[in-house]
Amino acid sequence: MSVFNLSYEYDRYFVNWLKVTGVRIMLVCNNHPGIITVSLNKEGDAPHIARHETGTSKTRSICGNGDPDVFWLAGKQEICKMVSINDSLVVNRRYFTSNANNVSIRGEKNGRLFLLQGDPPKIMELRDSHFRLHRAPIGDTSMKATGFCLKDGEPAYATIMGGDGGSLRDIRKGETLIDGLDHPRNPAWHSGNLYFLEAGSGSFCRWDGTSVRRMAFIPGYLNTLDFVADYAVIGCSLDKHEWRFKGTQLGERLRAEGMRDRCGIYVVDLKRGDICNFLLFSNSIREIRDIRVVFGT
Numbered sequence: 001m002s003v004f005n006l007s008y009e010y011d012r013y014f015v016n017w018l019k020v021t022g023v024r025i026m027l028v029c030n031n032h033p034g035i036i037t038v039s040l041n042k043e044g045d046a047p048h049i050a051r052h053e054t055g056t057s058k059t060r061s062i063c064g065n066g067d068p069d070v071f072w073l074a075g076k077q078e079i080c081k082m083v084s085i086n087d088s089l090v091v092n093r094r095y096f097t098s099n100a101n102n103v104s105i106r107g108e109k110n111g112r113l114f115l116l117q118g119d120p121p122k123i124m125e126l127r128d129s130h131f132r133l134h135r136a137p138i139g140d141t142s143m144k145a146t147g148f149c150l151k152d153g154e155p156a157y158a159t160i161m162g163g164d165g166g167s168l169r170d171i172r173k174g175e176t177l178i179d180g181l182d183h184p185r186n187p188a189w190h191s192g193n194l195y196f197l198e199a200g201s202g203s204f205c206r207w208d209g210t211s212v213r214r215m216a217f218i219p220g221y222l223n224t225l226d227f228v229a230d231y232a233v234i235g236c237s238l239d240k241h242e243w244r245f246k247g248t249q250l251g252e253r254l255r256a257e258g259m260r261d262r263c264g265i266y267v268v269d270l271k272r273g274d275i276c277n278f279l280l281f282s283n284s285i286r287e288i289r290d291i292r293v294v295f296g297t
Contacts, residue, residue: 006049007282008264014277015046017267021228023293025265027235028059028073030287035062035073035082035089038265038279047279052089056080061290065107068294072113074105079115079131097124097131103145104186104290108153116158121145123155123171138171147186147196147224159184159196168196168207178212182249190227191270197222197234201249204234204268215273219254220261226293231276232268235288263288 018024024039034054041048058076065072069084070092079095079102101118108114113126114134120141125134139145139160148158148171158171159181166181182200189195194207199222203214220236227233238261239251254261264280265288 006284008047008049008279009282010047010279011277014267014279015040015044017231017277018047019044021231023228023295025233026062026071026292026294027265027288028062028290029285030058030289032285033059035059035071036285052082054080054082054089054091059289060102061104061106062292063105063107063113064292064294065113066109066111068296071292072105072107074102074115076100076102078102079105079126095126095129095131104147106148106150106155108150110153112153114148114150114155116145116148118145121158121160123148135171138169146184149187149189151189156189157187157194157196159187166198166200168194177207181212185222186224188225188227190232195225195232197225199223199250202253204232215270216266216268216275217253218266218275219250219259220263221250221287223288224290226291227270228293230270232270233291233293234266234268235291236262236264236266237287238263265291 018040024037027036033056035052037050039048056075061074063072071082073080077097077100080091081093082089083092099117103118104116106114115124115131120137121139122137123135124131144161146159148155156172158169160167166184167179168177182198185197185199187196196205198205202217204216206213218236223237224235225232262280263286266275267277269276
């Protein structure tokens, strides 16, 4: 583990939020191999940011699956099992996948581990030390899967990009819940509700069964989210092409309101539906690919 030399800013209540919730936030970023953690410093009066090296190239996703000291990290073509030892995360084992397009990895508390791959999008499960097909392709080769989530221990929902835009799908039933979405990403089931991100509009959304409720606007490209209690913790990125999201609702709104895109962590209060806390990076980190919230500082 090494201390990360970063410039960042945070709102006046962010430290107290970390204290009250008792969590640390784990990030994987496209331009930094390994895992970045955000927690309280020893004095409890400021954030502490550290980097844990893994040697994994093009990190895409991170998850746990029941053991509080074990995490799984997905790279473009490899999966790393990470173990927490003396406040550091070290590589315990590596798995290599034949598909070079790992998208997202998710674990269940009972130890099961699932991996979303592309070309065409399909879901694999770790069994007998190998990732084996769990569900037949959930789209054809013209489609791009951008995230999936579990419900009741099984892969349940996915976000898909295709020629006609984006959609939210129930992959158990093979049904499209809604299409015409603007770059949907990373669905998540939490406390009886289905949430997802609409990156093209900068919206944190909830599916109400028949329609989408856009709960909060966040000024950046939304890649990932996780939850603790009544809060959503969302990872927000800059436009990697520096075109300010040309051709998207997000880009139009940023220009119309004279705002700039930001990279960092936003906390949304689920009861009020608005942003209550943030930590924003000023340099080095431009894209957050995945985020996990775990207990223990």
